[in-house]
Amino acid sequence: MLRTLGRSLLAVSHTDTIFALSSAPGKAGLAVIRVSGPRASEVLTRIAPGIKDRITGSYLPNPRQAVFRRIWHPSSGDFLDRGLVLWFPGPASFTGEDVVELHIHGGTAVIRGVLDALGCVDAGFRMAERGEFSRRAFENNKLDLTSVEGIADLLNAETEAQRKQALRQAEGGLKQLYESWRTQMLKSMAPLEALIDFGEEDGIEEKVIDRVVIIIRSLRASIYKHTDDNRRGEILRDGINVTILGPPNAGKSSFLNRMAQRQAAIVSPIPGTTRDVVEVALNVAGYPVIMSDTAGLRDSQDVIEMEGVKRALRRIDSADIKICLLSLPDLLSERSTPLIHMTRDIIDPDTLLILNKCDTIPGSPAVINNSALIRRIFAMSTPMHIWTLSCETGEGFDKFMNEFVEILSDKFDPAAASVSSGSVITQARHREHLKDCLMALDTFLDDPYSDVVLAAEELRQAAGALGRITGQVDVEEILELVFREFCIGK
Structure with a gap:
């Protein structure tokens, strides 16, 4: 069920243009409505039109520059509000797609009117699902899963220590650490794969495996030290x-x-x-x-x-x-x-x-x-x-x-964590995948010489476990669990 739901959301994400209130609901001085998708630019021609540029011939504002525009309903022609409009053409945007942000007055009727107007642009425009903006950013390689989880924690942070920890993760602290380990494992697999395909000369196999064992022992010690943290991050x-x-x-x-x-x-x-x-x-x-x-x-x-x-x-x-x-x-x-x-x-x-x-x-x-x-x-x-x-x-x-x-x-x-970066385990799923990684490395180190094919497979399993943390491998069920915790608009 989760895998089917994940595929359906993935399918529509490439065709639909989504929109949602991205600031907090309720009355406020300002509200931010975000639009993302292949037809986001139509918002700037049909809802918040501007004057045609004499040089470029475009009605779109300069990228990443705020412009002041009136906002109209595309069906009724009613004047809804006036505010700032920002244009982020993809891939240089949060989601990697074309993105428009409308900074409007934060009254309930104003927000409702603008959201209704966006829904009337075309059948391809719809309200975003929970976490769909972040999911699109993940699918377009703007974020990895640990960064996505860091953003979610940042939104929920209530204290300074929580904010610092979440921001460090959102900025890619865990991704850098886990990907560096995964890269070392993949590099260690390369000589073993070469041995499987070409290594027939006497003495070469043992020397190659010796070098790999030294690297994996050091890597295993680093990962174990990372997990031996008394669950401080969680x-x-x-x-x-x-x-x-x-x-x-x-x-x-x-x-x-x-x-x-x-x-x-x-x-x-x-x-x-x-x-x-x-x-x-x-x-x-x-x-x-x-x-x-x-x-x-x-x-x-x-x-x-x-x-x-x-x-x-x-x-x-x-x-x-x-x-x-x-x-x-x-x-x-x-x-x-x-x-x-x-x-x-x-x-x-x-x-x-x-x-x-x-x-x-x-x-x-x-x-x-x-x-x-x-x-x-x-x-x-x-x-x-x-x-x-x-x-x-x-x-x-x-x-x-x-x-x-x-x-x-x-x-x-x-900052007192076991690794110099200060990045700590913050999710139970991270810890489970790290345990799987350590088990595979232990199996490899138990007897790496008897069967080089099995040894290479254990390293592949260990690298896969790390890849499931960052989202580098197929993790559709995990994606649903991660993104359903987000609010609509993020």
Whole structure:
């Protein structure tokens, strides 16, 4: 079904001229309507006509220069609006086809009238499908699949870190990396293919394969290092899941409210107030953070509260970062034993530990620096990061935030990626194809000498896996999955 749908869209894309609103829908000062296709120039003669150029005899404006024109309905002759018109003759355009852009007033009636006018030009004009402009750009070799996905991520980016990562990919960062690897594989296949066709002399075959093995081992190491990234690109793209955990009345909801700078969760002195997971999407110094407040961890006879604890434990297991909040007064009292028992199995060296309510304990930093106390509380699982603060007064909160941002940068900043370009894996499908590539390379390296034909085939499979990421091979089903995520007009 997907393959059939892909062929039908591919077929009409070469004959139809498509149009759509490419700016955001709704009232605005300006709106941009894009037209692309073999008859796009008719828009400039029938809807937004100009004066005939005395030298060229053309009614078309100079390419890539904005001109001011009135816009008319081709059927009724009604005057619709006036605005700027730009002409991009193919192939020097976004889609690689002839493209016209109409920059008009952003009123709902104006946009509707101009779109209706475009539909009345001729039967060959139609509204664009979702992502069809980008798909035409891909089909005309203006973009590869990774760049297309980067554009989609750029449109959806909500934070500075997401924008930088998406822009790097849209500009071809991943394409350059993957194509360089694919080129090395294809070059390594060439001497093996020559051996298959012509290599009969003794000693030549082994020397040729030796050189190929050296190249493939180095290439395999680079690809593996690229995949060994703790999913930083995918996490940054989707949002960093941060889970707040701890016993009841430790101040988890107060901490969430202070992070969100609003009353996102109910705060109460009654233990067990939070029964479900409360999520808040935050922009922390440009990093997308989905912070979750969870039910207090304790044993209870309350069926609803225990369901909340189960949900909390599931959220803790899937968290990218865990923040454990403990009450400092409780730690230093006889109530510390059940608290320690409940949290010890959950806290690990990567957990961020916050000791709250330091405003109630004089000299609390000195208390926390007591290593004997830390060993007593957490046995062999001493957390790497510990802060004392007060969610009530804000004491120590700025210090935590500054260091929290550093942690986010170390773990998820693409600039700290395993490759020098800073290009990281952003899609699950990329990772799957890279795994297939590594499997083929491993099979090749297991025994490259016994059968040169099979060895060359493994390299071909590895190169094909990389080609499926960028769209260099037949990937019709993948195309439908990629382009259906776009909005109409892009």
